[in-house]
Amino acid sequence: METPVAEQAKATEVSVEERHYNIIGTRPIRHDGADKVTGKALYGADVRLNGMLYGKVLRSPHAHARILSIDVSRALALPGVKAVVTSADLATLDSVVSRVGEGAVNWRYLSNNILASDKVLYHGHAVAAVAATSLNAANEALNLIDVQYEPLPCVITAVQAMRPGAPILLQELRTNELGARGEIPTNIASHDQNMRGDLERGFAEAAVIVEREFTTGIVHQGYIEPHTATAVWGTDDQITIWTSTQGAHDARRQVAEVLQLPVSRIKVIPMEIGGGFGGKTVIYLEPVAALLSWKSGNRPVQVTMSRFEVFAGTGPTSSSVIKVKMGSASDGRITAAQVTMAYAAGAFPGSPVGGAMSVILNAYRMENVQIDGYDVVTNTPRVAAYRAPGGTNAAFASESVIDELACKLGIDPLEMRRINGAKEGDRRVDGPLIRRIGYLETVEKARASAHYQSPLPAPSTPGLKVGRGVASGWWGNWPGGTSSVSVIVNNDGTVNLIEGSTDIGGSRVAMAMQLAETLGLQAADIKPMVVDTDSVGYNDVTAGSRTTYSTGIAVHKAGLSIIQQMRERAAQLWDVESASVDYADGVISSKDNHIGFKELARKVGDGDGNVVASISISPNGDGVALATHIVDVEVDEETGKVQILRYTAVQDVGTAIHPAYVEGQIQGGAAQGIGWALNEEYVYDQQGRLLNGSLLDYSIPTALDLPMIEAVIVEVPNPTHPFGVRGVGEVPIVPPAGAVANAIANATGVRMTVLPMSPQHVLEALWTQGNERV
Amino acid sequence: MANKTAVQATINGEDVEFLCEPHQSLLEVLRDVLRLTGTKEGCNNGNCGACNVILDGVLVNSCLVLGVEAQGKRITTIEGIAPPHGLHPLQQKFLEHAALQCGICTPGFIISAKALLDHKPHPSEHEVRHWLAGNLCRCTGYDKIVRAVLDAADVMAVEVSK
Numbered sequence: 058m059e060t061p062v063a064e065q066a067k068a069t070e071v072s073v074e075e076r077h078y079n080i081i082g083t084r085p086i087r088h089d090g091a092d093k094v095t096g097k098a099l100y101g102a103d104v105r106l107n108g109m110l111y112g113k114v115l116r117s118p119h120a121h122a123r124i125l126s127i128d129v130s131r132a133l134a135l136p137g138v139k140a141v142v143t144s145a146d147l148a149t150l151d152s153v154v155s156r157v158g159e160g161a162v163n164w165r166y167l168s169n170n171i172l173a174s175d176k177v178l179y180h181g182h183a184v185a186a187v188a189a190t191s192l193n194a195a196n197e198a199l200n201l202i203d204v205q206y207e208p209l210p211c212v213i214t215a216v217q218a219m220r221p222g223a224p225i226l227l228q229e230l231r232t233n234e235l236g237a238r239g240e241i242p243t244n245i246a247s248h249d250q251n252m253r254g255d256l257e258r259g260f261a262e263a264a265v266i267v268e269r270e271f272t273t274g275i276v277h278q279g280y281i282e283p284h285t286a287t288a289v290w291g292t293d294d295q296i297t298i299w300t301s302t303q304g305a306h307d308a309r310r311q312v313a314e315v316l317q318l319p320v321s322r323i324k325v326i327p328m329e330i331g332g333g334f335g336g337k338t339v340i341y342l343e344p345v346a347a348l349l350s351w352k353s354g355n356r357p358v359q360v361t362m363s364r365f366e367v368f369a370g371t372g373p374t375s376s377s378v379i380k381v382k383m384g385s386a387s388d389g390r391i392t393a394a395q396v397t398m399a400y401a402a403g404a405f406p407g408s409p410v411g412g413a414m415s416v417i418l419n420a421y422r423m424e425n426v427q428i429d430g431y432d433v434v435t436n437t438p439r440v441a442a443y444r445a446p447g448g449t450n451a452a453f454a455s456e457s458v459i460d461e462l463a464c465k466l467g468i469d470p471l472e473m474r475r476i477n478g479a480k481e482g483d484r485r486v487d488g489p490l491i492r493r494i495g496y497l498e499t500v501e502k503a504r505a506s507a508h509y510q511s512p513l514p515a516p517s518t519p520g521l522k523v524g525r526g527v528a529s530g531w532w533g534n535w536p537g538g539t540s541s542v543s544v545i546v547n548n549d550g551t552v553n554l555i556e557g558s559t560d561i562g563g564s565r566v567a568m569a570m571q572l573a574e575t576l577g578l579q580a581a582d583i584k585p586m587v588v589d590t591d592s593v594g595y596n597d598v599t600a601g602s603r604t605t606y607s608t609g610i611a612v613h614k615a616g617l618s619i620i621q622q623m624r625e626r627a628a629q630l631w632d633v634e635s636a637s638v639d640y641a642d643g644v645i646s647s648k649d650n651h652i653g654f655k656e657l658a659r660k661v662g663d664g665d666g667n668v669v670a671s672i673s674i675s676p677n678g679d680g681v682a683l684a685t686h687i688v689d690v691e692v693d694e695e696t697g698k699v700q701i702l703r704y705t706a707v708q709d710v711g712t713a714i715h716p717a718y719v720e721g722q723i724q725g726g727a728a729q730g731i732g733w734a735l736n737e738e739y740v741y742d743q744q745g746r747l748l749n750g751s752l753l754d755y756s757i758p759t760a761l762d763l764p765m766i767e768a769v770i771v772e773v774p775n776p777t778h779p780f781g782v783r784g785v786g787e788v789p790i791v792p793p794a795g796a797v798a799n800a801i802a803n804a805t806g807v808r809m810t811v812l813p814m815s816p817q818h819v820l821e822a823l824w825t826q827g828n829e830r831v
Numbered sequence: 832m833a834n835k836t837a838v839q840a841t842i843n844g845e846d847v848e849f850l851c852e853p854h855q856s857l858l859e860v861l862r863d864v865l866r867l868t869g870t871k872e873g874c875n876n877g878n879c880g881a882c883n884v885i886l887d888g889v890l891v892n893s894c895l896v897l898g899v900e901a902q903g904k905r906i907t908t909i910e911g912i913a914p915p916h917g918l919h920p921l922q923q924k925f926l927e928h929a930a931l932q933c934g935i936c937t938p939g940f941i942i943s944a945k946a947l948l949d950h951k952p953h954p955s956e957h958e959v960r961h962w963l964a965g966n967l968c969r970c971t972g973y974d975k976i977v978r979a980v981l982d983a984a985d986v987m988a989v990e991v992s993k
């Protein structure tokens with residue numbers, strides 16, 4: 058998510074001159090790799106404990122209903138059933154909002170999402186849970202829980218929810234209208250606004266104006282590993298939880314709040330995690346498993362979701378409706394832009410509309426702008442972060458309009474972006490000044506790429522239409538939060554690196570490489586490990602593209618402390634002043650002496666006090682990420698099917714620590730963006746029931762749907778990180794939908810204004826706009 | 832509670848006997864009864880390939896096979912493809928190409944790719960993509976996975992010709 062709009066002061070500026078690195082930029086094999094390719098790595102659902110019970114969750118069949126009664130007696134009587142929980146087992150929490158992870162959480166809403174209290178607010182909302190000696194018995198017991206509902210009318214989209222007279226989800230909700238509290242019950246949680254300049258004057262200066270309205274559906278993060286939690290409530294009232302989470306400390310904090318316990322009573326053991334993309338920053342099952350353990354007489358309980366539960370019960374991202382009006386002078390300069398966007402938050406407030414408001418125009422210099430954003434509750438699952446939350450929908454809208462302006466003016470679309478692209482010293486639409494970024498570099502690199510320079514491929518079958526599109530994306534990243542690491546020098550010269558940042562996609566190796574670079578060692582000399590919440594200082598979530606950045610800074614600082622201690626040890630050894638001892642490339646030296654890191658570690662041994670360092674930092678830095686993508690598509694106008702023929706993603710990554718995993722982030726983000734662009738969407742019936750809650754029906758891209766994705770790395774070092782790192786994970790999902798839409802327009806002359814651009818929606822657009830093709 | 836059936840099978844070259852209930856899938860048996868948790872569950876209905884194993888030479892979704900159907904069969908799981916003290920070329924190439932991020936899909940991909948190369952030692956990129964279309968990966972965009980499989984095929988071809 059975005060850094061606070063206010064001042065981003067206090068970040069230390071480090072000078073990152075053109076530097077030669079020994080380790081950074083190489084591609085060592087990840088430390089946790091062998092276990093992962095041989096099946097030995099243990100993920101959340103691989104935990105097996107003696108006497109473990111299996112838990113299952115009962116979910117609402119209604120999109121919106123009052124719960125009249127819950128009778129669990131028949132379920133409890135079933136042989137093998139050991140415990141049942143409902144929201145009656147949870148305290149009613151105050152409606153207080155706290156920062157958690159990269160977002161904000163209202164504790165009452167979080168608790169009500171974990172187990173519904175008086176109302177169910179979406180199809181799939183958790184109502185009760187059971188623990189039994191077998192999965193089978195647990196599933197059977199769910200059928201024996203008798204819940205009486207009074208169904209209520211539902212609203213699925215933001216537009217429906219905002220209509221006067223719409224059914225109200227949360228009776229106590231009032232609109233936060235530009236800071237003032239509204240008076241009447243509503244589904245609109247907030248209205249925010251960013252503005253600058255004079256819209257009227259800006260539009261008056263425009264030679265061309267384009268105005269369009271875009272709608273996008275609900276999409277899911279789609280991690281392959283379902284949510285799972287295993288808990289033991291010990292007889293000493295200490296709770297241990299094994300789970301797949303993007304942040305063990307945040308999970309602990311959330312469990313503590315929901316169960317109203319001090320954090321010290323809870324230990325969260327982070328297992329390997331099978332994808333998250335933002336969706337595993339919030340908790341669902343952990344308190345349920347803990348309560349089931351307590352109620353079943355302290356037995357271990359494992360609760361794992363089915364795939365349907367993942368779709369119906371966990372955070373997808375917002376559907377949205379976005380209006381964009383933009384004007385441009387005949388030279389391509391954007392003179393004014395007005396945006397109105399409403400994001401559906403699902404059952405409780407908290408859509409990523411704030412992030413979307415900054416994504417939508419920040420890549421461009423804008424004098425006259427107004428952006429209005431609405432956060433709206435709907436009878437769909439409470440949204441969770443999804444990779445650059447809110448960014449893909451926003452950029453789909455703005456990048457489509459910019460492309461159309463360029464088309465109308467006869468300007469090359471990358472030239473249009475060069476003319477308007479933001480650079481250091483420009484002011485962001487949402488306030489802060491822009492520091493060193495590599496946006497224009499990505500545009501230039503894209504323009505010079507073999508892809509952009511080559512002619513469009515011929516259609517695979519005569520009659521099919523081919524086209525090329527480009528789009529850019531901005532993402533603010535979260536170069537803040539807290540990261541804690543401990544470093545221990547072993548007496549054989551290797552170094553343990555103990556961290557609290559979940560490793561979702563190779564961050565252990567990226568941390569080890571930064572420590573190896575700092576100490577002048579090899580990556581293989583470092584043993585990185587992610588440990589439980591009792592064993593390392595507080596650490597924020599692996600999210601917001603923050604880990605390689607923030608935890609990397611902590612690792613570097615800890616490395617500097619180790620260097621200082623090794624100099625002191627050498628000084629003792631040689632009986633010289635430590636100030637006269639140098640450290641470079643893993644060699645410690647003074648005038649007449651020198652000794653390698655490993656040899657000194659051996660000499661120091663274990664007897665004279667270990668060389669260790671513990672660091673906790675909160676960098677509050679900066680590290681905006683920008684990307685420009687190019688795509689060639691083939692459109693079948695008979696069926697509406699769009700095929701991706703070629704894809705190139707150019708991104709400013711600051712410094713690529715491990716280029717292969719940086720490319721992987723870029724390719725994976727682009728692939729998710731393509732899925733969002735072409736296929737993915739929740740389908741509901743009239744009663745608000747989810748119709749496509751399986752991987753077959755929801756349909757994420759397969760290997761056959763995609764070409765190779767060329768990742769082009771641009772390195773404009775980030776001045777606030779010792780090695781110049783920018784977060785890389787999120788921005789690659791921002792441009793794809795816009796790029797694909799622009800390619801479809803290039804191929805067919807028809808502008809897509811709906812996501813996904815599935816065959817059905819493409820055909821509808823071809824039929825309705827067919828006669829106004831451009 | 833249903834009666835359990837005794838089943839004999841050869842798993843990763845070892846003869847094993849296990850008890851399972853008639854409704855239990857092979858995936859459940861592998862993970863919960865035999866504690867071979869390298870085989871993963873992503874969907875439990877044949878849509879993701881995370882649970883793939885090789886059963887008498889045929890690639891199957893173990894979530895769609897019943898435990899009792901394993902009677903008398905030879906089963907290869909991710910735990911059974913590496914030589915002692917080493918890695919299978921596919922495992923090695925997945926590491927070298929950074930073809931995994933979170934790694935939850937990796938056992939399924941490696942098993943599927945092994946089944947492909949067992950049948951077709953020199954697949955084209957398209958054939959690899961076609962064969963692996965039953966395995967979902969949400970992290971990588973497949974690029975590095977496809978490269979790793981093609982590279983492993985080359986390495987294995989060289990090993991065979993030696």
Ligand code: FES
Pocket residue numbers: 871872873874875876877878879880881882883892893894895
């Ligand atoms: S778990 Fe068997 S195919 Fe997904």
Ligand code: FES
Pocket residue numbers: 281331332930931932933934935936937967968969970971
């Ligand atoms: S590496 Fe995460 S799903 Fe494939």
